[in-house]
Amino acid sequence: MSASEYLIEDLRRIRELLGLTQESWGERIHFSASHVGAVERGERPALPDYLTAVDRQYRTGFMKFYRKFVIGESAPVWLRPWLDYEREATMLRYFELAVISGVLQTEAYARAVIGTTRSGVAADDAVAARLARWGVVTREANPPRVVVILDDSALRRPVGGPAVMHEQLTVLAEAIERPNISVFIVPAYVGAYAGLDGPVALATAHGRTVGLRDAPGAGDVVEDPAAVDLLDRQWEAIREYALPQDQSLDLIMKAVDSWT
Structure with missing residues (x-):
């Protein structure tokens, strides 16, 4: 059981x-x-x-x-320390190239993503664990500051179909209304940039910052200060290519309309 x-x-x-x-x-x-x-x-x-x-x-x-x-059962062993940092963080920073960041995913969107590799009870547990991360960033008491950067392609990829995408991007736009959450978009016309190397995640908790290097089926939590500094620089380099908040929200809303 x-x-x-x-x-x-x-x-x-x-x-x-x-x-x-x-x-x-x-x-x-x-x-x-x-x-x-x-x-x-x-x-x-x-x-x-x-x-x-x-x-x-x-x-x-x-x-x-x-x-x-x-949550502990459904998360890979290598990811569990990161989830602890995520829950305790005062600031969280994410960049995603291909999909909406996990902390902002709806149930239907998360199920579509997770369903590519898992099914049945394993998929249900993984979906529940992912949605619990939404609870971390939207909790009423001392929510962390959350800054998410997304490549424009994440708004265009039909994960789960039009209805799922419409709901997901509507929730994404609503998340920006929260005082602790910002979402910035790297527009499609940007050429090569640091984000093409893949996702970046950084959590600041108890005065220290740790990172996460994620890859299909594997990954590792980065605690070495020099390695964390490299991830921090990569994230900041990506942010230089992202649009300001108002323009990013405009792109999101246009994408919402495109999935109607």
């Missing part, structure tokens, strides 16, 4: 111990009975917003279990 399957079973067990129907359970946590049912049947992942609502209402510890086991 996977961690996510155990979590779903325990959610159902607690509800039944309390003698509550799916409808009455849902009313107390402000989720529909159909949503509760989909979670308990494994048709929909139990995500942080749902688990937080359950913990708040019933004084349970599902979010603690989720962070420790569901």
